[in-house]
Amino acid sequence: MKPPQASAQPAGDPPHRLGRPPGPISETASEAHRTWLEPVRTRLVASGLTLDTLGHRSNYSKARLSELLRGKGYYPGWAITHSVIRVLDIPVRPLRRLWMTAAEEADKGPDWIKSRISDVPMLVPDDQPVAHLGFTQTMCKPYTAYARAFLQSEQRAWKVVVETFDILWLTWDEATAMPNTPRHAWQLLRRKVLALAPRRPDGRPDLRAAAFSTIAQAQTCDLTERLHRIDVLAQFFDTITRLPPDQMDVTVLRYLCGVPDDAVPGVLGLQPAITHSLDRHARGALTQLRPIPESQE
Structure with a gap:
């Protein structure tokens, strides 16, 4: 019997052996x-x-x-x-x-x-996974709308969405090996958005500024009426952040971002029946906490 041959090594490389994981990341790293x-x-x-x-x-x-x-x-x-x-x-x-x-x-x-x-010459562009490209094209609009609702800045919203998609690209193999890739992606985006969002003293995200960018108040010419609408909507939006996380997300996507009802489950990575239940419970809770304004556009 011939002795087993050593596995081939790239020319000039030292013998291959498993190394220890690198030490922990420095606490000073941002x-x-x-x-x-x-x-x-x-x-x-x-x-x-x-x-x-x-x-x-x-x-x-x-x-x-x-x-x-x-x-x-x-x-x-x-x-x-x-x-x-x-x-x-x-x-x-x-x-x-x-x-x-x-x-x-x-x-x-x-x-x-x-x-x-x-300092580094440009090389041939990377081949973006087709599935990742399709995912970004599908989720770009609702992700950006959600980020904009909390960050109140088109530039900041777009930046956090692009960063989310870039992280997914780098970890696409791991993301697609998960049982629910859309859910994983949504939670990644959500964490990044809420980490940047302004906060209320009790730690909740501050959504009140979204009241200044609604269509309804922008179309009101009377200044007194416009300020009243803003005040009512700001209080209502503030109440939304008191909801449990999934209920808050459904409400923000449907009523602040205008995402179609049948598209919300795919954005959140949840079953339609679960999303419908979350919406129903959220509306019930909001009605008890504060009457829903006639228009949340």
């Missing part, structure tokens, strides 16, 4: 920094590569890679980040956007970011 760093660390662990092998393939020292993977020290440049994600076969385009967002949060100016990006 939330935006963690957003792209965690998928990179997950992919490294799944690859089985050691820091020695990663360093050999990326042409960076083990010490610098360890610092990058733990989010320690200065915010990393794009060149070393790009080199690592290419070794790990991570899509460049979404991670670059997340890297830029975190760089801004780390107080890196536009010139610094542009300079670091230009």
Whole structure:
């Protein structure tokens, strides 16, 4: 019997062995920094590569890679980040956007970011998974409307939606392996939106500002009547945030965002019967807490 042959290694690579997971992420790393760093660390662990092998393939020292993977020290440049994600076969385009967002949060100016990006030659664009592309096209409008209702800014709403889609792209294999991908995606978006939303003293999200952007009040010419409508709607919207989370989401999507009734279950990743029940209970609770205005447009 012939002795078993060793598995083939890429030319020039050191012998392959499973490495230990990198140390914990530094407490000083920002939330935006963690957003792209965690998928990179997950992919490294799944690859089985050691820091020695990663360093050999990326042409960076083990010490610098360890610092990058733990989010320690200065915010990393794009060149070393790009080199690592290419070794790990991570899509460049979404991670670059997340890297830029975190760089801004780390107080890196536009010139610094542009300079670091230009250090790396542009390569062939990543192939976006067809299913992910279809998902983003379907969810873009309702996701943005939900984010805008809480953030009251088209730019901020769009930014958080794009970030959500980018995270999903980076983790698409894991997301699609879950029993309910739309539900997973919705909860990801929801967490990000509510983390940025203004808060009431009791910790609830503050939805009152949405009263200023309704169609009904905008079409009212009489200033006194317009202010009255705004006050009534602001109090009503504030009451919505007292509902349980799923009831609040159904109410916001249906009555503030104008998402069609039959589309809400798909957005939330819930069965139609469950969504209908949530809507019915929410309307009942709101009627008891505060009469529903004649128009919530």
